[in-house]
Amino acid sequence: MSTVNPYEVEGAVDYERLVLEFGIKKLTEEDLKQIKELAGELHPQLRRGIFFAHRDLKWCLDEYKKGNKFFLYTGRGPSGPIHLGHVGTWRFVKWLQDVFDVDLWFQFTDDEKFLFKQDKSYEEIQDWTYENMLDVIALGFDPKKTHFLIDTKHAGIMYPEAIKVAKKITTSQVKGAFGFTDSNNIGSIFYTAMQTVPAFLPNVLRNENRPCLIPLGVDQDPHFRISRDVIEKLGHKKPAILHAKFMTPMTGGEGKQSTDKGGEGKDILLTDDPKTVKKKINKYAFSGGQDTVEEHRKLGGNPDIDVACQWMQYFEDDDEKLQEMYDKYRKGELLSGEVKAMLIDKINEFLAEHQKRRKEAENQIEDFLYKPE
Amino acid sequence: MSTVNPYEVEGAVDYERLVLEFGIKKLTEEDLKQIKELAGELHPQLRRGIFFAHRDLKWCLDEYKKGNKFFLYTGRGPSGPIHLGHVGTWRFVKWLQDVFDVDLWFQFTDDEKFLFKQDKSYEEIQDWTYENMLDVIALGFDPKKTHFLIDTKHAGIMYPEAIKVAKKITTSQVKGAFGFTDSNNIGSIFYTAMQTVPAFLPNVLRNENRPCLIPLGVDQDPHFRISRDVIEKLGHKKPAILHAKFMTPMTGGEGKQSTDKGGEGKDILLTDDPKTVKKKINKYAFSGGQDTVEEHRKLGGNPDIDVACQWMQYFEDDDEKLQEMYDKYRKGELLSGEVKAMLIDKINEFLAEHQKRRKEAENQIEDFLYKPE
Numbered sequence: 001m002s003t004v005n006p007y008e009v010e011g012a013v014d015y016e017r018l019v020l021e022f023g024i025k026k027l028t029e030e031d032l033k034q035i036k037e038l039a040g041e042l043h044p045q046l047r048r049g050i051f052f053a054h055r056d057l058k059w060c061l062d063e064y065k066k067g068n069k070f071f072l073y074t075g076r077g078p079s080g081p082i083h084l085g086h087v088g089t090w091r092f093v094k095w096l097q098d099v100f101d102v103d104l105w106f107q108f109t110d111d112e113k114f115l116f117k118q119d120k121s122y123e124e125i126q127d128w129t130y131e132n133m134l135d136v137i138a139l140g141f142d143p144k145k146t147h148f149l150i151d152t153k154h155a156g157i158m159y160p161e162a163i164k165v166a167k168k169i170t171t172s173q174v175k176g177a178f179g180f181t182d183s184n185n186i187g188s189i190f191y192t193a194m195q196t197v198p199a200f201l202p203n204v205l206r207n208e209n210r211p212c213l214i215p216l217g218v219d220q221d222p223h224f225r226i227s228r229d230v231i232e233k234l235g236h237k238k239p240a241i242l243h244a245k246f247m248t249p250m251t252g253g254e255g256k257q258s259t260d261k262g263g264e265g266k267d268i269l270l271t272d273d274p275k276t277v278k279k280k281i282n283k284y285a286f287s288g289g290q291d292t293v294e295e296h297r298k299l300g301g302n303p304d305i306d307v308a309c310q311w312m313q314y315f316e317d318d319d320e321k322l323q324e325m326y327d328k329y330r331k332g333e334l335l336s337g338e339v340k341a342m343l344i345d346k347i348n349e350f351l352a353e354h355q356k357r358r359k360e361a362e363n364q365i366e367d368f369l370y371k372p373e
Numbered sequence: 374m375s376t377v378n379p380y381e382v383e384g385a386v387d388y389e390r391l392v393l394e395f396g397i398k399k400l401t402e403e404d405l406k407q408i409k410e411l412a413g414e415l416h417p418q419l420r421r422g423i424f425f426a427h428r429d430l431k432w433c434l435d436e437y438k439k440g441n442k443f444f445l446y447t448g449r450g451p452s453g454p455i456h457l458g459h460v461g462t463w464r465f466v467k468w469l470q471d472v473f474d475v476d477l478w479f480q481f482t483d484d485e486k487f488l489f490k491q492d493k494s495y496e497e498i499q500d501w502t503y504e505n506m507l508d509v510i511a512l513g514f515d516p517k518k519t520h521f522l523i524d525t526k527h528a529g530i531m532y533p534e535a536i537k538v539a540k541k542i543t544t545s546q547v548k549g550a551f552g553f554t555d556s557n558n559i560g561s562i563f564y565t566a567m568q569t570v571p572a573f574l575p576n577v578l579r580n581e582n583r584p585c586l587i588p589l590g591v592d593q594d595p596h597f598r599i600s601r602d603v604i605e606k607l608g609h610k611k612p613a614i615l616h617a618k619f620m621t622p623m624t625g626g627e628g629k630q631s632t633d634k635g636g637e638g639k640d641i642l643l644t645d646d647p648k649t650v651k652k653k654i655n656k657y658a659f660s661g662g663q664d665t666v667e668e669h670r671k672l673g674g675n676p677d678i679d680v681a682c683q684w685m686q687y688f689e690d691d692d693e694k695l696q697e698m699y700d701k702y703r704k705g706e707l708l709s710g711e712v713k714a715m716l717i718d719k720i721n722e723f724l725a726e727h728q729k730r731r732k733e734a735e736n737q738i739e740d741f742l743y744k745p746e
Contacts, residue, residue: 111532111533111536114536114537114540115536115539115540122533122537151532152532152533152536153529154529155528155529155531155532155533156526156527156528156529158528159484159524159525159528159531159532160484160495160525160528162560163484163487163488163525163560164487164495166488166558166559166560166561166563167487167488167558167560168558169558169559170555170556170557170558170559171544171553171554171555171556171557171558171559171562172555172556173559174559175555180544181544182543182544182545182548183543183544183545184543184544185539185540185541185542185543185544186539186542186543186544186546186547186562186563186565186566187535187536187539187540187563187566188539189544189559189562189563190539190559190560190562190563192559193559193560
């Protein structure tokens, strides 16, 4: 048995079980067809089942079809550097923004991270908020259609809405959904109300009635499992949600990678230089190959558990090329070192561009911070 | 046994027991002497033991003596009309502001009232906030030295400080102090953090290090019993507190009057006209007299339980006159109807002036609302 909630992902994740447990729906061929019709294409993360489940997606797309565009809402808890495991979802979100031409509200939950990280000071979290904003901007979101909400900076517009949410959620409910106890601090008990607000705040601020679409890692679902009903009781529409699987951790397995524990020093950070990337992948990336070259040539490797092969899903958009790589690896024609080298090239190519943009981002923060219109 | 906390005052209040249970100190002759020395006089509510206990008062006054003026902090939960039971403390606070020439930060806890009153809408609470502000202004506070903080309106400056407080308070602690359970909504669990903030916010905003003095009804003490240690851990000084007894309820006894339950339609509201005041006092004010005039003349009345006599403590500043009234009532020389008539005159005199000022207050709200300097 595994635990999957925003504050704990433990053990091997069984996505089939999560679908049942969370009451979410698997994306069907028909769902994908509808997305493709409207978007003109299907993002690799949809084709490859990385985004694998949803809530109310059809309604959201139907509204879009009728001319009522949704807005996107996603976020980041700024308690440390961004690693590769984070950006998959956000690159997908950027694709959504581009193909659907929609607004994105990006929440930085600095209050959450301050409240949940016993050892982090308020100032440290503020520093990470700044650093993380640079990375998000560098991913290329449209500054005209992207609005950053920082919970402490935007508390003036968020807290009055958050208490409307909070009034309709009991302490029992958050204990059940997040595994909290009476030892939890009172800010952490309240926090989920702040995470709910951006799902309807844009409509309040702009006097609109658009659907909200939230692409997120599946571990974040419990926030909205509680709050979707509350949002409806407050007179807004329930947000639609798209759920992503976790990127395989550097050291393999089926959990979630994290800079918070275990992954220290092993994850690829967006600020890593090419040499560091090469060293980390070669040293830590779990291999699905055999112990010796001879055995590998004979028996072949397993791309389904090989981290380099798995991560290529995020960096090789061409399905045929990816398939070819998997096939060759399975047959033993490609060695583990060779697929690692291919991945290292792809990551370093991505990071070179990212790091260039990250520098430019320092002057763009003001354009992204939401200011009342 | 009685229960006394901000959310429940049940049964006859035993102030001696509260002093022990809360760990507060009774005001001594020496304390009063020090106040008189600095203020030049003693307010009737101090002479008469209505303000009866404190925390760290001596330190606060010593700092004042050294030239480090304290600021005052008090507040109002705006869920209904103001009645006479509320204004005693605030008139005392105005006296403190005048004689010590100090700033007052007045908090309107609209979030609290919204979160704790299941049947009140956000809009209703906003309306009461406006109405209550008019009454507070009409009491004559100095607009240059009085700063209103409305929790939802000032959340932009308050929430970032509140989470620093909240991180250091567990759910167990608020359950213990306030009698909360897992059925409490998550906003109500968090709320005490917001009530803590004004005890140090002025120093944060102004980069000062002044003592804070909080005059309050003793039922509010549990908030600060929890938070004084937290405030100190955050690097600020613990606030000093002055505790008031409750004004005797209209219908007698030793509880707390309240527009919330039981008192509906009986309490004197600040908007009542002279006829209504007369009617309410004559009809509802608990009498300490005898059943017939003859018996009263013979046996006398008991001013200690007679509501009109008790309330005169708040309206007759002259100790000799008050004593004379009590003596005559005790001897049967004054009838219950006569002391009621004296009280009615005093209240209507106060309300006539108050209601005139309340009209003018409509144009003064902007002067009182705190704006970042």
